[in-house]
Amino acid sequence: MQEKRNIQIIEWEDLDKRKFYSFGVFMTMTIRATVYPATLIRTRLQVQKGKSLYSGTFDAFFKILRAEGVRGLYRGFLVNTFTLISGQGYITTYELVRKYVSTYSENNTLKSLVAGGSASLVAQSITVPIDIVSQHLMMQGQGDNMGRFKIKSKTVVLATKHKVTFGQTRDIIVQIFAADGFRGFYRGYVASLLTYIPNSAVWWPFYHFYAEQLSKWAPSECPHLLLQAMAGPLAAATASTVTNPMDVVRARVQVEGKSSVIETFKQLLAEEGFWGMTKGLSARIISSTPTAIVMVVGYETLKKLSLRPELVDSRHW
Template sequence: MESLGVPSINGGSGGSGGYIRTIEWDMMNKYKFFPLSVLSSFSARCVLYPFTVIKTRMQIQRHSELYKGTFDAFHKIFKYEGVGGLYKGFWISAFQLVSGIFYITTYETVRHFLQHQGVRDSRIRAMAGGGCASLVGQTIIVPFDVISQHMMVLGQLDGLGKSRVVFNPLQISYIGQKKPQIALDIVKTLYKKDGIRGFYRGYFASICAYVPNSALWWSFYHFYQEHLARLAPAGTSTLLLQCVAAPLGGVTTVILTNPLDTVRARLQVQRSGSFGHTFRVLWGEERMGIFTKGLSPRMFQSVFFSFTIILGYESVKRFSVSDEYKEEVRW
């Protein structure tokens, strides 16, 4: 059955419930959606950013020379560098909010286009939309990502808390410098060494890591959502099912794509040459450990990020839905 061309809780488009599960792009008031979406995304990033710092530091270290695991890294960073150590590069990374607007607009637009082209499988539309959205988003955010990652690892302390440089590939003088000046020095040094290309170092690796990651995440999100809807008792909150499906999709995607993300981080921060060369060096150092390197913080980050982003995203869509559809949308 068809009802507004939108999948229902039962996996079809109308279903016995007679209500809308997926709120489509043309069903929302964009003047409400965009401001609420930015606010929701920023709030989630504030809470989850420390996991990004921990993940990046664990990915670029050799073996486990400094951090033994997620909780060990959190403890050492907090103990020796304070809260500021967990938020290094945050304001540079916050520019991801700009790319986020383009990301979600691309995702929803592609899904909407494919639906009108007769593609009814929500997982296929989600995969295509997620992949295209990531391509657009990464093109915008990679320069900020490169800068923020250098700030994340700059001046980290060793396991004994000694104030010595553990990693400073650009040879930036950061002692006594304020964060804006450090960021400016990184920008100047990158441009001096590599020109504009320096800000897109690892772009290909980012595309190889994030496009499949995004495509798979959205596809698994819809996959788990549909199966949970079939198993759940009648009347179960749609938002609850979505908030369970998102972390499941995140965990599945992280396990499948972790080596790609590790190569991306190494390539952008360590300036280690081509994608293939970086992979070979990493394989020589870690062997099968490439599949688990930085996996635990990335897993934690993905679970919490998936949950909070979907909770915020789907709630924002419900708050932004046009008046004509409000009675057909349930929480």
């Protein structure tokens, strides 16, 4: 039985796919550029031991800005833009899985849960190698204790190994392969899946839930896009809080070169206790808020612009 909803969801079969992908690339790039500084700060906070360099999100922001300038907030960004591929893979998988699940159930929560988790699985399989390289780039700039690669002027020392030049992305790729082989580019893959699949699976149902609840309280003439823009950050904060412990473990596994998710989790608990699991949470919520707003407004606008011509006048906006 079809659910009755105040906010009508634009489904895959309603879209002009050519427009959808053309506008989608621009939207994804805009989101990446907007939130990248917060992502970099979050990663540095999660990897540092205790509060050895930064005392919090805003302290990290101002220290990086003073010491490294605006460029410091965008270290590794060019490499990270390759995640545009995973972004397109994510939205395609999400929409196709929603369509598939709808043949068995019209329950929107179930469709969002399954589609969100599946989309994240596909995206992370593409994203993890890119993240590995970009995260090592993020670690450059301040501190000798923030990763496997120790920065000294223009040279870097790989832990327990000889000095190597570490100025370019190519050098990072060569070093990772030399140290760990091909599997080095998928270090932390399991941790990433354990972080982002639940995050995505939780975000979409909560997003639709919050939007629907807000629509019941708002005046009937209130634009649905405004309600959706409010629901996005609420869903992001909920999902970030639930999955942050695993995100801290993921960052440590990938940057410090650890091989065991369980051992990393135990070590983090032993060294920093429960509060170690909250490291980077404020930065994550801060980064997820604009991400959610830009993503929701962009994504819902993208779908509206990509509607098949005969359906344009059938959606309240």
